Amino acid sequence: MNILVTGGAGYIGSHTCVALLEAGHTVIVADNLINSKAETLERVMQITGKDIIFYQIDVTQAAAVETLFAKHSLDGVIHFAGLKAVGESVDKPLAYYYNNIVSTMVLAQACQKYNVPRFVFSSSATVYGENKVPFVETMKLLPTTNPYGETKAISERILTDVVNANPQWSVALLRYFNPVGAHESGLIGEAPTGIPNNLMPYIAQVAKGKLDKLRIFGNDYPTVDGTGVRDYIHVMDLAEGHVVALARMSAGVSIYNLGTGQGTSVLELVESFVAANGIEIPYEIVARRPGDIAKCYADVTKAKKELNWSTTRNIMDMCRDAWGFEKNYKD
Numbered sequence: 001m002n003i004l005v006t007g008g009a010g011y012i013g014s015h016t017c018v019a020l021l022e023a024g025h026t027v028i029v030a031d032n033l034i035n036s037k038a039e040t041l042e043r044v045m046q047i048t049g050k051d052i053i054f055y056q057i058d059v060t061q062a063a064a065v066e067t068l069f070a071k072h073s074l075d076g077v078i079h080f081a082g083l084k085a086v087g088e089s090v091d092k093p094l095a096y097y098y099n100n101i102v103s104t105m106v107l108a109q110a111c112q113k114y115n116v117p118r119f120v121f122s123s124s125a126t127v128y129g130e131n132k133v134p135f136v137e138t139m140k141l142l143p144t145t146n147p148y149g150e151t152k153a154i155s156e157r158i159l160t161d162v163v164n165a166n167p168q169w170s171v172a173l174l175r176y177f178n179p180v181g182a183h184e185s186g187l188i189g190e191a192p193t194g195i196p197n198n199l200m201p202y203i204a205q206v207a208k209g210k211l212d213k214l215r216i217f218g219n220d221y222p223t224v225d226g227t228g229v230r231d232y233i234h235v236m237d238l239a240e241g242h243v244v245a246l247a248r249m250s251a252g253v254s255i256y257n258l259g260t261g262q263g264t265s266v267l268e269l270v271e272s273f274v275a276a277n278g279i280e281i282p283y284e285i286v287a288r289r290p291g292d293i294a295k296c297y298a299d300v301t302k303a304k305k306e307l308n309w310s311t312t313r314n315i316m317d318m319c320r321d322a323w324g325f326e327k328n329y330k331d
């Protein structure tokens with residue numbers, strides 16, 4: 001299939017390009033490189049030995065998007081492009097609402113106009129808010145505490161309404177849990193700018209000596225050891241989930257949790273990183289981070305049953321591959 005990958009130079013997008021190319025698809029990337037580098041796409045081509053067609057465009061720009069759609073006979077779109085920093089979204093709500101929602105609308109409109117049958121959307125477990133774990137796709141979504149989370153809930157709603165009006169269209173809303181790790185080659189991975197907000201890149205930078213120690217946000221949660229519990233998923237498992245979803249999706253909206261179904265605490269993740277890589281991670285316990293929930297993990301029954309997809313990589317693989325990328329990465 002000819003697949004347009006928006007945000008394909010980014011963290012999850014680049015790994016998904018690898019999985020798509022390896023499955024034999026033709027990949028067209030649209031990315032404005034606001035949070036990524038073109039070099040990542042060269043590395044994807046190096047890993048796979050296959051070419052990518054690249055457009056450096058902003059996917060909120062309808063004219064640029066339509067030019068691309070007119071040129072390629074697309075079979076599907078995977079829409080990763082978006083802004084994703086939760087804290088920043090509180091400071092710059094308009095930038096987040098504009099970028100994340102307008103891009104979804106522009107792409108949906110182009111799919112309608114050019115009869116592109118499949119649309120896969122990057123959603124997030126954040127839409128479950130303070131529901132009780134494990135999170136199931138049928139749960140009523142609860143308000144999220146920040147504009148970023150709202151952009152995901154609103155985009156889901158817009159796409160659902162478009163399908164209601166055009167029931168022959170196929171949309172998959174994929175709710176990611178916590179993607180971590182990197183491609184096994186160490187050539188591509190997660191390279192946040194500035195000090196990382198998320199746990200695994202922070203640990204990896206402590207391991208490298210770039211940061212002095214990890215600050216663990218709270219050890220008084222009602223969890224196994226008091227630290228926050230999350231469902232970490234290897235980014236290559238997540239990438240492969242997209243390839244499977246594309247192949248199996250049918251008319252209408254389908255929603256899938258993409259996670260492992262297993263919760264891991266902050267301390268357990270630190271221990272696994274030390275065991276996998278033989279590098280000590282100094283840490284201190286500090287106050288809770290505002291907006292954090294105690295536990296977040298998926299019920300993965302639906303993806304297993306309907307997509308016949310489940311993860312194959314474990315926490316040790318995630319820690320090994322996160323370090324495999326970070327140790328060689330140069331800013």
Ligand code: NAD
Pocket residue numbers: 006007008009010011012013030031032033034035036037057058059060079080081082083084099103122123124125176177178179
């Ligand atoms: P990323 O920032 O690494 O990748 C996003 C890519 O989109 C970047 O390459 C950026 O340059 C590009 N981009 C942003 N706005 C654009 C625009 N208007 N036009 C063209 N390109 C644009 O982020 P990621 O971690 O790979 O996340 C991909 C998607 O998955 C995002 O939608 C994100 O919200 C969602 N998601 C991510 C996580 C996570 O933990 N990483 C979890 C849940 C959902």
Ligand code: UD1
Pocket residue numbers: 086087124125126149177178179197198199200202214215216217218227228229230266289291292296
């Ligand atoms: C973050 C986002 C969430 C997004 C998710 C996807 C925030 C507030 N939430 O969630 O919207 O959907 O990523 O990956 O950013 N931790 C520390 N020290 C650190 C960093 C994190 O103790 O320096 C803890 C957190 O308190 C949490 C766990 O590690 O318990 C995971 O944190 P993080 O990697 O930021 O992900 P989420 O909070 O799940």
